[in-house]
Structures are given as C-alpha cells and as structure tokens.
Amino acid sequence: NAGVTQTPKFQVLKTGQSMTLQCAQDMNHNSMYWYRQDPGMGLRLIYYSASEGTTDKGEVPNGYNVSRLNKREFSLRLESAAPSQTSVYFCASSTGGSAYEQYFGPGTRLTVT
Amino acid sequence: AQSVAQPEDQVNVAEGNPLTVKCTYSVSGNPYLFWYVQYPNRGLQFLLKYITGDNLVKGSYGFEAEFNKSQTSFHLKKPSALVSDSALYFCAVRDMNGGFKTIFGAGTRLFVKA
Numbered sequence: 001n002a003g004v005t006q007t008p009k010f011q012v013l014k015t016g017q018s019m020t021l022q023c024a025q026d027m028n029h030n031s032m033y034w035y036r037q038d039p040g041m042g043l044r045l046i047y048y049s050a051s052e053g054t055t056d057k058g059e060v061p062n063g064y065n066v067s068r069l070n071k072r073e074f075s076l077r078l079e080s081a082a083p084s085q086t087s088v089y090f091c092a093s094s095t096g097g098s099a100y101e102q103y104f105g106p107g108t109r110l111t112v113t
Numbered sequence: 114a115q116s117v118a119q120p121e122d123q124v125n126v127a128e129g130n131p132l133t134v135k136c137t138y139s140v141s142g143n144p145y146l147f148w149y150v151q152y153p154n155r156g157l158q159f160l161l162k163y164i165t166g167d168n169l170v171k172g173s174y175g176f177e178a179e180f181n182k183s184q185t186s187f188h189l190k191k192p193s194a195l196v197s198d199s200a201l202y203f204c205a206v207r208d209m210n211g212g213f214k215t216i217f218g219a220g221t222r223l224f225v226k227a
Contacts, residue, residue: 042220043157048214050213098145098213099162102159106154107155
C-alpha cells in the first residue's frame, strides 16, 4: 500500500516549457487535490476532483490544467511555465466529503528559470 | 470567506515541557478543523480533527486539540514535548457547507530543544 505517489520528485523548467505532474493513489479514495506550497503561505488549492469525472478550480488555478484520468490518477499540467510557478506541489486524496482528512504525497519540487 | 490564522511563525519549547501551537479560524458556517504535521522534505501527515461532539480531541503521537467555538480557536497541545516533535504544523479548516475546499494556515515551526 503505497498511499499517494507523485512523479517526478524534482524538475527544472525554462520559462515557456510545459510539463505534467503525475499523481496516483491506491486507497480507493473518491476525491483528489493539487496544492502548491510557498514559504510563509501555507498550502493553496489549485484544483480538485470531488469524484471521478469531475474537476473544479481551487484558490489559484490560473496557469494550470488538470485531468482526472480515472479513480486512481489525477494529473496537473503546466502549459507554459512561468517563474511564479516555482513551488513545491503536493497531491492529496481523501475518502470524500468535507469531514474527511486528506492524505498527501511526498511532493514535487519545481523550479522555473 | 474562510480563513485560518496561525499567529506564531515559530514556537520554541524545551523537551519535557508542555507545548501549544495556536490556531484561530473564520468560516461562515460550522467548521471542520484539522491539524497536519510536515517533516522536512515530506508531505503533510494528518494528526487530528474536530468534526462534532467533545471539544477536546485526541490524535496521533500524543497530540490533542481543543475546539473553542466562542473564541473560534483550535489550539494544538501536547503535555510533554519530544525532540522528535520538531516539525512544521498546519491548521486547516473546512466550512461544513463549503464542499471540498480546505483553507490552510501559513504554518508554525516547532523547535523542541533537548
């Protein structure tokens, strides 16, 4: 039982390049989330998927797109990376419903130069 | 709008002493409240939550938190700190009627000195 896995662990991009961050969970959770973590700002929600087949914008969705590929996988795409997107990205999952805690992956550290 | 405040960037405590990490929140409806811990270069780990019922909730690693509705607070506590408790702690809130969006505080770094 690996929990939530993310790939890659580290990535360096040049401004304007694109990439996709992958996330998978093996806990049969309904809901999945993408956050970014910046110093002094806590975690901010980028997008979430309440259930398979649905996605919704979070607090900071601009510059990102997501795909809920199936119940297990939820990917985050940066179409044209900008230095402001330098951050640590976390994927999380939960059973579903607002009363349930989230389980986090180990994170992807992204630098955009 | 939902918000969470963790008024202390850093808390220092000696090993064996009690610790408190403060959190206040604002939601329009009834809150669901969570504490998470983050160790260096790791993802967040769930510690405990308040959903309803007893205002004192107990969680992992000997941590507990007290929900105070009148003060809109949810402070994290532990009777006797360990050096291994040193980490970054996040308070988070969801509005019971607000769906899936969770608002996290900025985090409080806890240093426990031997």
